[in-house]
Amino acid sequence: MSTPGRARKQSHVLAIAPFRRLWTAMSVGGLGDWLALIALTALAGTLTQGDGYPTQSLVIGGVFLAKLLPAVLLGPLAGLLVSKVDWRLAMAAADAVRFVVVLLALVIGGHQWLILAMFLIECASLVWSAGRDAAVSGLVPADRRADADRVGLLAWYAMAPLAAFLFALVAGLVNVLAAIIPGFGPGTGKVMIVVAGICYLATAALVFTLDLRNAGGAPKPSVLTQLADGWRLAAANRAVKRLYVGMIGVFAAVSIVVAVGRAYVGVLGGGDAGYATVFCAVFVGAAVGSFFGLRWLTELSRRRFFGLSIILAGLTVAAMGLIHNLVLVAVLTFVSGVFAGIAWIIGFTVIEAESEGRRPVDFLHAAARVVFLGVVAVSALVGGFFGEHELTVNGLAYAFDGANLVLLVGAVVAVVIGVLSLRRLDDRPEVPLRVDLLAALRGERFAPEPQEEAPGMFIAFEGGEGSGKTTQSRLLAIWLRDQGFDVVQTREPGSTKVGMRLRAILLDSTHQGLSAHAETLLYAADRAEHVEKVIRPALERGSMVVCDRYVDSSLAYQGAGRVLGADEVAQVNQWATGGLVPHLTVLVDVPPSVGLRRHAHPADRIESEPLDFHERVRSEFRALAARDPERYFVVDGTLSQPEVSRLIQDRVREVLPDPVPRETEANTGTMPAIRD
Known part of the structure; x- marks a missing residue:
């Protein structure tokens, strides 16, 4: 039963x-x-x-x-x-x-x-x-x-x-x-x-x-239609596109091994048995890498492991192109397949997380066919026309045929793609790669020496239009002052003299022709001035900073809403803010169809965007919160205002400093009473 x-x-x-x-x-x-x-x-x-x-x-x-x-x-x-x-x-x-x-x-x-x-x-x-x-x-x-x-x-x-x-x-x-x-x-x-x-x-x-x-x-649909559809899905996410390129690149490198395998094995005197062994080795290696890839070096960043696997696959293919020994070629073929399998399964896993559970099976299967087709065509033409050559080095004869040339060229392309993937997808730039890799080999996760933090606390409020975050940030600031804290309530854009002018440009509905890149840079400029003149000084003197919007708004509005991709927007804001991250980010989540109806005043430039723009913004906010649940607190903005305030206060109470810094007590002149 x-x-x-x-x-x-x-x-x-x-x-x-x-x-x-x-x-x-x-x-x-x-x-x-x-x-x-x-x-x-x-x-x-x-x-x-x-x-x-x-x-x-x-x-x-x-x-x-x-x-x-x-x-x-x-x-x-x-x-x-x-x-x-x-x-x-x-x-x-x-x-x-x-x-x-x-x-x-x-x-x-x-x-x-x-x-x-x-x-x-x-x-x-x-x-x-x-x-x-x-x-x-x-x-x-x-x-x-x-x-x-x-x-x-x-x-x-x-x-x-x-x-x-x-x-x-x-x-x-x-x-x-x-x-x-x-x-x-x-x-x-x-x-x-x-x-x-x-x-x-x-x-x-x-x-x-x-x-x-x-x-x-x-x-x-046709293979070409599947390719176009799959690439269109990744257009809004630069990380997914870079993962696609990396996966296709490593597949191309391994495809070269299959494409020139029969001719190369024939040159090495392997015959049919040798060819079948090499063919088997690459697929078995890929299966091993796909099965164990997520179980190896678990303390190393998956994105770093992805780029490293592509580089190592390329280097292994290069070794195959230089070594004239059938046994070693078969072993290297297996190893290159393992690294390719690792890159493939990591790419699939990360894309699934970035794409809200969509698995791009059709796209990658279609891409594999087209890439293999191109690789075979180029390999056959280049290898065939290059022909057979013999190099003499210090009296020693060295055979260098078309297969060797094709393998080396493919290896160079794979290494370049791997290096670019490693640089552009790196999610731990503050940690040296060598140190991170050695720590992972020991089964440890390297953590850089923590920098001394300012004694204050930084709380940011995020949400779509009409979510109520501005009201809730004001109510939280009042509540914190009631507890005896020195509170700086601020907002973006427009909390500095420069920021006020930038706000007029950014939100004025007359500036409809502003490009997405210019908009991103203007928000980053306001944020840089805001952090230097308001937020960081307040934190250093021990104050509580409550900010209405911060970096995550740019990731959602410009990265997803304007379809610029979150990675480049994040890099610009990382530089603008010096890496300052809130201790807590409160996301007041409201469906755009509800939030946009709450506005009584004429819509500004952002509010007047179409509904699908605001849907992308909300989806990105929720994705950011899902990726960093320790920092984010998501509250249902459709609840009543008092209930939302109570939930936020309960969550903030968990992270309030205790004991209160002496600097804060000196600023307020009163003893904060933190109630349970």
């Missing part, structure tokens, strides 16, 4: 039996896709081995391009085509086409067919994927489809290292048989192509066990 009022724990999406069968078909089909890719690129390398390095590099790159182009160009067309026929029949027909095409690779020779075969397989896979998306809509409730998509992506990527491991295992077995049996015929690529065909047949059989009569829904 269930307990009333207690929500029942939701079961895993794989507990839905029909979806579990579809997921099994997705996994088997994914194994076939990865096996076909590895086998066809391996065959391309084998067929062009005697044609020179440039030809081999370009043909292998052509196979990769044929794998990726259909998804970028033909994705919506496949969804539209499948919507006109029976879903199950379309998926089974796609499996049949893939089966026939891969088996024809055993009959038809020539690298041109390998490229065409990869293109046809991927076109059929697009049809299958469109049917899968429609099937998910019929088998999984609407509120569970995001979970179903994530589980599906996990299954598909998890098949990559498994396919590479099977390929390496079969390659080793084939080599042993070739050594025992003279003239042993079938190569590893051909054997694994047969296995891929069997996977496609098994997938078709699994599809026929599904009831897809309720399947339907609009086809997914």
Whole structure:
């Protein structure tokens, strides 16, 4: 018997039996896709081995391009085509086409067919994927489809290292048989192509066990549309955009390893087994990094760890481009995958926190395809045209081919992106990175020596228009004076002679053409004058400072409302205020639709902004409070004025100094009586 009022724990999406069968078909089909890719690129390398390095590099790159182009160009067309026929029949027909095409690779020779075969397989896979998306809509409730998509992506990527491991295992077995049996015929690529065909047949059989009569829904948007939509969501947050760039950069660096892996391993004499080992190593490393990334160096800032991981991934790729030893290359491939996985999972976690729980799976999956497409195209062209070279240093010959050049260039790009990420996302600039990292390695979190604080206390009030924060800040100042404290009540903008002039510019409705950047700088100028002339002197003499608006207003109004991004606004105000932060920030939270109705006077320049502007402001205030709950006190401004005042007084009473500083007692001439 269930307990009333207690929500029942939701079961895993794989507990839905029909979806579990579809997921099994997705996994088997994914194994076939990865096996076909590895086998066809391996065959391309084998067929062009005697044609020179440039030809081999370009043909292998052509196979990769044929794998990726259909998804970028033909994705919506496949969804539209499948919507006109029976879903199950379309998926089974796609499996049949893939089966026939891969088996024809055993009959038809020539690298041109390998490229065409990869293109046809991927076109059929697009049809299958469109049917899968429609099937998910019929088998999984609407509120569970995001979970179903994530589980599906996990299954598909998890098949990559498994396919590479099977390929390496079969390659080793084939080599042993070739050594025992003279003239042993079938190569590893051909054997694994047969296995891929069997996977496609098994997938078709699994599809026929599904009831897809309720399947339907609009086809997914194109890859380019997903990219545009995802980037638009990040436009209002500079940190999210920088995380995107970092994640895409580290993915590009690791993609280079896959793109040039077959040709590079061939130069090192590794053959099919070596190629499969390198292919497996990068995906296993990424899986290890993704799983353990948030568990390692827990005392180090996640944002710092993100930038460091990208830098280390780039340096590892650079080492791969310089070392001509297959075993070390395989080990370094694994290590680069680990660092890439760490950066990827940290980026996902931070973006989720910055984006109020939205997980950008579609955007990053689409970005991964496009980036990999670009990386393969550039790698094949640069590596192929650069060709083979031999450098002589002090009488020692050193081979430096196109693969080495591409790996080094990719490594440099990754390191640059990592350094920029580390600088622009650093949330502990006051702590030297080396000291912070050494402390984290010891399991400690380094804390800088605390600076001597001024004896006073700084309380700031924040909130949207009509929230009542001005009234509450005045009432709190009166209450604190009643307790015997010396209180300085102030506001922003306009509490200095310079500030009064700036306030007239900032709030006058006639200045509608003021740019967002100019507005930010004017508020920062008022704040710098305010801190130097009013707030800091009051704190140093032991007074209580109650301020109506402070830095967080700029983060909300200009950072979110004006869509400038909170990071740059924070940097400007960090410099303007000398890093002065309130001891307590009271956020009087009121929906904009309520607050804007409270104004009886004509609206000023900020109040006259549209409702969506004020909604962004409120959302940013709430996000700031959620990220720093120790400093923030959020109170519901829709309550009655006395009730709001009582809640604020109860919270302020917890942080009042006790005993009261002697300077405050001398200023007031009375003994403060702090009531419980």
